[in-house]
């Protein structure tokens with residue numbers, strides 16, 4: 080599904096630059112349920128963003144579903160994302176003028192479906208995250224954890240091939256974290272959905288089948 | 304320091320309303336290091352916001368440092384906050400156009416100090432959170448956990464009487480969480496700074512001297 084070779088990411092800082100990721104070599108197969116673990120600032124979000132074609136490498140290659148991320152036009156990258164990927168962002172990125180229902184429905188608008196088909200999927204996704212009672216709320220009427228759960232429902236509603244989950248339980252209590260992780264494990268088993276997490280949360284780590292450790296932009300360990 | 308009597312908070316929802324906090328009775332004394340613990344949606348942020356005069360109760364009274372929160376003008380509330388309180392928000396609320404230095408310096412601009420006095424305090428606060436190397440970065444150049452640490456430095460730089468910390472470690476790894484909590488414990492011991500946390504994080508809970516459990520807007524337990 081994803082092959083990363085000798086990939087480096089550098090950010091310009093003033094007259095200099097900062098190397099966020101250094102010489103990354105990783106492969107991810109369909110159906111994996113794995114995590115990138117590391118301290119704050121180690122490069123987890125940067126790596127997820129590149130896999131998700133939201134950013135491009137400075138050097139090396141990252142090939143996702145046969146596409147080289149460094150060589151995609153913005154339109155091609157958007158098409159790759161909308162057809163194949165779901166994102167749970169560290170900052171949720173909900174649309175503030177839309178209701179919970181409309182936020183979760185949004186990725187489905189980009190796929191050919193009737194309004195009734197969309198409705199069934201939206202309700203189902205909100206049931207996974209136990210938020211059907213907030214269906215008409217707007218983001219500014221939600222708690223932090225509720226906003227996070229909406230962002231999770233939105234990522235999973237179209238049952239994408241690849242879900243990139245950046246700290247998906249940061250604002251969730253233990254019970255809500257378990258509910259969501261169980262729903263994710265089910266999708267992984269039933270549909271072979273690939274999940275790649277970035278996390279420090281022990282609650283998430285216990286579910287992972289493969290753990291990749293990242294420290295100062297370098298992979299230091301990769302295994303079970 | 305804080306006395307809350309029979310306080311209720313209701314939010315309008317369409318033609319109806321939702322009761323986020325119901326008949327809260329709590330007191331907090333100077334020098335406490337305590338937490339409000341509860342599941343997502345239980346009312347933690349709502350309660351911290353009212354104590355912090357960022358919101359007003361629908362019924363009952365909340366008196367903070369001798370001021371009744373329900374009866375303050377916006378100007379009086381802003382004055383109470385700027386002189387006496389530090390906030391760590393669940394959403395960090397950094398100023399996107401300012402550098403890390405300028406974000407942490409901002410609360411000091413409201414206090415009579417020379418630029419050199421401000422500089423010493425800003426550097427000291429950034430040392431507590433181990434971010435002196437990011438001093439000239441803007442928020443969009445920071446990781447999630449780095450942004451959170453800047454928001455913590457900003458809350459503590461003026462050494463306020465009361466710090467309200469909403470999920471302060473949500474995006475932090477264990478080591479960074481320990482560093483910050485140790486710095487907070489020091490301020491609590493040395494300066495009798497009162498800390499009230501909202502949290503689900505076991506790393507934080509182990510440091511608390513008093514735990515208040517909140518479920519569906521009601522206090523269900525209060526003690527050690």
Ligand SMILES: Nc1ncnc2c1ncn2[C@@H]1O[C@H](COP(=O)(O)OP(=O)(O)OP(=O)(O)O)[C@@H](O)[C@H]1O
Pocket residue numbers: 219220221222223224225250314315316321322323341342343344345346347348349350393
């Ligand atoms: N502006 C608002 N309008 C309507 N309802 C609101 C508003 N703000 C919060 N609520 C509701 O009030 C309840 C309590 O919200 P609050 O943000 O205090 O929860 P919380 O305990 O901080 O949760 P979390 O752990 O998820 O951050 C939630 O059900 C939320 O949806």
Ligand SMILES: Nc1ncnc2c1ncn2[C@@H]1O[C@H](COP(=O)(O)OP(=O)(O)OP(=O)(O)O)[C@@H](O)[C@H]1O
Pocket residue numbers: 090091092097098099117118119120121122123124125126169443444445446447448449474
């Ligand atoms: N746009 C940018 N410009 C400059 N530096 C950046 C930029 N984005 C990230 N960085 C830096 O790159 C490093 C890695 O950032 P990244 O967001 O990937 O970390 P992370 O592992 O996700 O951390 P966290 O656990 O705190 O979310 C950090 O030191 C960060 O400051």
Ligand SMILES: [Mg+2]
Pocket residue numbers: 123124125169245277446447448
């Ligand atoms: Mg991150």
Ligand SMILES: [Mg+2]
Pocket residue numbers: 222223224347348349393469501
């Ligand atoms: Mg909250």
